[in-house]
Amino acid sequence: xxxxxxxxxxxxxxxxxxxxxxxxxxxxxxxxxxxxxxxxxxxxxxxxxxxxxxxxxxxxxxxxxxxxxxxxxxxxxxxxxxxxxxxxxxxxxxxxxxxxxxxxxxxxxxxxxxxxxxxxxxxxxxxxxxxxxxxxxxxxxxxxxxxxxxxxxxxxxxxxxxxxxxxxxxxxxxxxxxxxxxxxxxxx
Amino acid sequence: xxxxxxxxxxxxxxxxxxxxxxxxxxxxxxxxxxxxxxxxxxxxxxxxxxxxxxxxxxxxxxxxxxxxxxxxxxxxxxxxxxxxxxxxxxxxxxxxxxxxxxxxxxxxxxxxxxxxxxxxxxxxxxxxxxxxxxxxxxxxxxxxxxxxxxxxxxxxxxxxxxxxxxxxxxxxxxxxxxxxxxxxxxxxxxxxxxxxxxxxxxxxxxxxxxxxxxxxxxxxxxxxxxxxxxxxxxxxxxxxxxxxxxxxxxxxxxxxxxxxxxxxxxxxxxxxxxxxxxxxxxxxxxxxxxxxxxxxxxxxxxxxxxxxxxxxxxxxxxxxxxxxxxxxxxxxxxxxxxxxxxxxxxxxxxxxxxxxxxxxxxxxxxxxxxxxxxxxxxxxxxxxxxxxxxxxxxxxxxxxxxxxxxxxxxxxxxxxxxxxxxxxxxxxxxxxxxxxxxxxxxxxxxxxxxxxxxxxxxxxxxxxxxxxxxxxxxxxxxxxxxxxxxxxxxxxxxxxxxxxxxxxxxxxxxxxxxxxxxxxxxxxx
Numbered sequence: 001x002x003x004x005x006x007x008x009x010x011x012x013x014x015x016x017x018x019x020x021x022x023x024x025x026x027x028x029x030x031x032x033x034x035x036x037x038x039x040x041x042x043x044x045x046x047x048x049x050x051x052x053x054x055x056x057x058x059x060x061x062x063x064x065x066x067x068x069x070x071x072x073x074x075x076x077x078x079x080x081x082x083x084x085x086x087x088x089x090x091x092x093x094x095x096x097x098x099x100x101x102x103x104x105x106x107x108x109x110x111x112x113x114x115x116x117x118x119x120x121x122x123x124x125x126x127x128x129x130x131x132x133x134x135x136x137x138x139x140x141x142x143x144x145x146x147x148x149x150x151x152x153x154x155x156x157x158x159x160x161x162x163x164x165x166x167x168x169x170x171x172x173x174x175x176x177x178x179x180x181x182x183x184x185x186x187x188x
Numbered sequence: 189x190x191x192x193x194x195x196x197x198x199x200x201x202x203x204x205x206x207x208x209x210x211x212x213x214x215x216x217x218x219x220x221x222x223x224x225x226x227x228x229x230x231x232x233x234x235x236x237x238x239x240x241x242x243x244x245x246x247x248x249x250x251x252x253x254x255x256x257x258x259x260x261x262x263x264x265x266x267x268x269x270x271x272x273x274x275x276x277x278x279x280x281x282x283x284x285x286x287x288x289x290x291x292x293x294x295x296x297x298x299x300x301x302x303x304x305x306x307x308x309x310x311x312x313x314x315x316x317x318x319x320x321x322x323x324x325x326x327x328x329x330x331x332x333x334x335x336x337x338x339x340x341x342x343x344x345x346x347x348x349x350x351x352x353x354x355x356x357x358x359x360x361x362x363x364x365x366x367x368x369x370x371x372x373x374x375x376x377x378x379x380x381x382x383x384x385x386x387x388x389x390x391x392x393x394x395x396x397x398x399x400x401x402x403x404x405x406x407x408x409x410x411x412x413x414x415x416x417x418x419x420x421x422x423x424x425x426x427x428x429x430x431x432x433x434x435x436x437x438x439x440x441x442x443x444x445x446x447x448x449x450x451x452x453x454x455x456x457x458x459x460x461x462x463x464x465x466x467x468x469x470x471x472x473x474x475x476x477x478x479x480x481x482x483x484x485x486x487x488x489x490x491x492x493x494x495x496x497x498x499x500x501x502x503x504x505x506x507x508x509x510x511x512x513x514x515x516x517x518x519x520x521x522x523x524x525x526x527x528x529x530x531x532x533x534x535x536x537x538x539x540x541x542x543x544x545x546x547x548x549x550x551x552x553x554x555x556x557x558x559x560x561x562x563x564x565x566x567x568x569x570x571x572x573x574x575x576x577x578x579x580x581x582x583x584x585x586x587x588x589x590x591x592x593x594x595x596x597x598x599x600x601x602x603x604x605x606x607x608x609x610x611x612x613x614x615x616x617x618x619x620x621x622x623x624x625x626x627x628x629x630x631x632x633x634x635x636x637x638x639x640x641x642x643x644x645x646x647x648x649x650x651x652x653x654x655x656x657x658x659x660x661x662x663x664x665x666x667x668x669x670x671x672x673x674x675x676x677x678x679x680x681x682x683x684x685x686x687x688x689x690x691x692x693x694x695x696x697x698x699x700x701x702x703x704x705x706x707x708x709x710x711x712x713x
Binding site: 010011014015018019021022023025026028029030033034037038041044077115117123124172174176 | 295296299339359362363364366367370371397398399400401402404405406409420422423425426428431434435438496498
């Protein structure tokens with residue numbers, strides 16, 4: 001009987017320990033895996049995710065190289081927006097500053113906030129593509145029918161790998177989740 | 189009259205009536221309920237598969253709408269993985285582990301009852317989504333975001349709820365199994381004397397506890413993305429759809445070993461019994477199982493070779509995946525070495541076990557082909573993948589469950605099953621499964637994508653052959669049901685040890701099993 005009671009206690013102990021293991025795995029997903037994924041993407045530039053404005057200064061312009069930079073635009077499915085690159089292709093020398101524009105038009109009848117998300121290809125140029133100013137750094141609020149030409153100022157690092165002669169920059173436009181509901185439907 | 193219930197209680201027999209099954213804490217009752225539930229789900233998921241194969245029988249949209257077809261592929265996958273294969277193994281664990289280690293019951297009987305009884309509700313919710321506006325889940329069993337979040341049907345939140353309940357059930361079941369194995373072994377049942385089914389389940393249970401919470405976290409993020417405007421998988425808010433795939437397969441790859449490790453345990457019990465030789469390389473089997481389980485955490489991205497991973501990552505995941513072939517090969521060679529020089533007889537459990545070894549190995553080889561990153565670009569998302577995982581899951585996991593059921597059925601029911609009919613069932617299943625899935629290799633190599641309701645004409649012949657095999661396989665499972673019910677109802681009386689070469693504590697007990705067993709622990713030699 002005493003051994004039985006001892007066993008019962010120990011069963012509960014193991015059960016609690018295993019339950020804690022399961023709970024810590026749930027926590028690990030949120031505080032471990034997700035931040036780890038974002039951190040790895042940021043450090044390595046995998047996925048072509050470019051980060052905020054550059055702080056590096058241009059040192060030189062390498063006029064011996066010509067890099068072709070192409071710009072693409074896509075909008076989320078069923079989005080009442082027109083979104084396109086005004087300059088679809090530019091030739092730049094590494095180190096040389098360039099300004100290009102994207103035009104966005106809100107074709108719906110309500111004010112909406114949108115966010116453009118960049119993606120760079122090939123992804124290994126990510127750390128060599130510097131943005132001085134970009135509409136993708138912040139959200140854009142557009143009144144019904146409003147149209148906006150949004151600038152992006154960038155330069156390509158002279159340390160760009162030798163074999164890269166062409167870069168593709170793609171922006172995807174997204175509705176900011178919840179914006180329309182929160183700000184437009186409030187009167188209800 | 190009033191004395192009778194008291195008398196029953198004194199003999200510790202089961203209560204009478206249907207209520208018994210609701211309140212039971214007996215591991216045999218719960219094991220049996222798990223097995224019947226999983227069989228019902230197997231027939232339901234099988235019916236969905238029949239719809240898929242009927243639609244693909246010939247080119248053109250002949251039978252169902254493409255939207256409904258997508259729901260069928262999704263529900264077939266979800267129900268077979270989470271409703272049929274996993275509960276069947278949990279059922280076998282509940283039934284057999286206490287008998288194999290000489291324990292009177294599971295360590296946590298009430299938790300056991302709970303973990304079973306929430307399961308029917310999970311699947312009721314899941315299946316009910318088919319009748320909701322917008323239909324059920326239609327995004328594939330892998331429910332990749334944003335297909336399942338931004339573009340999913342409104343019923344996706346019910347799908348998430350069902351998955352949460354199912355996951356909680358799995359975690360509770362796994363905890364129960366570990367505590368039982370850890371604490372309830374009879375004196376003298378040391379770790380390295382445990383039957384391999386117990387070992388493989390111990391390791392599987394740890395895998396479950398490690399990865400089911402990852403699934404829970406993942407679907408919670410989906411729920412937040414859908415209902416609370418978070419952006420875990422939404423690029424607009426700084427999230428990443430690719431994150432979903434990483435998290436899913438971090439759960440998903442150990443999950444596929446959850447569905448095969450207990451199968452290894454069953455096969456390791458059956459082959460020595462009918463070869464009349466002890467299992468070759470017992471210790472190496474234990475270590476190989478542990479090695480497979482540990483490696484399963486380092487291979488997940490081989491499901492995602494085509495997402496645009498860096499070269500180094502592709503190389504890493506390719507090599508780590510191929511390393512898994514080593515412990516798996518150890519197992520296959522051990523089974524073959526057990527058979528070599530043995531006095532083999534070919535009763536039905538053994539037929540299924542041998543078919544398992546042969547066909548699972550074929551599935552393993554196509555897995556190795558898929559592991560080669562450069563060629564995976566051709567195979568990815570084609571029927572080659574479908575052929576691969578059906579070869580490891582149907583003649584792998586499902587055949588091992590059937591082998592186990594035939595092996596232990598005389599012990600459970602006290603009757604022998606009809607050997608002739610069971611052999612018909614085996615051969616129909618064996619032929620059906622190969623006719624259904626082998627041509628799918630060719631379809632995939634020729635470029636037929638998976639999850640499509642229609643296909644170009646050049647795929648017509650192989651699809652028709654595949655559908656006919658699938659119908660044969662589906663039909664033969666009705667025969668399986670008949671054989672099992674017939675055996676439960678009656679038949680030749682089974683001896684305590686109906687298989688001459690069988691080893692293990694469960695065969696020391698009478699057939700049918702008394703309601704309570706090993707109330708005093710057995711002596712282990």
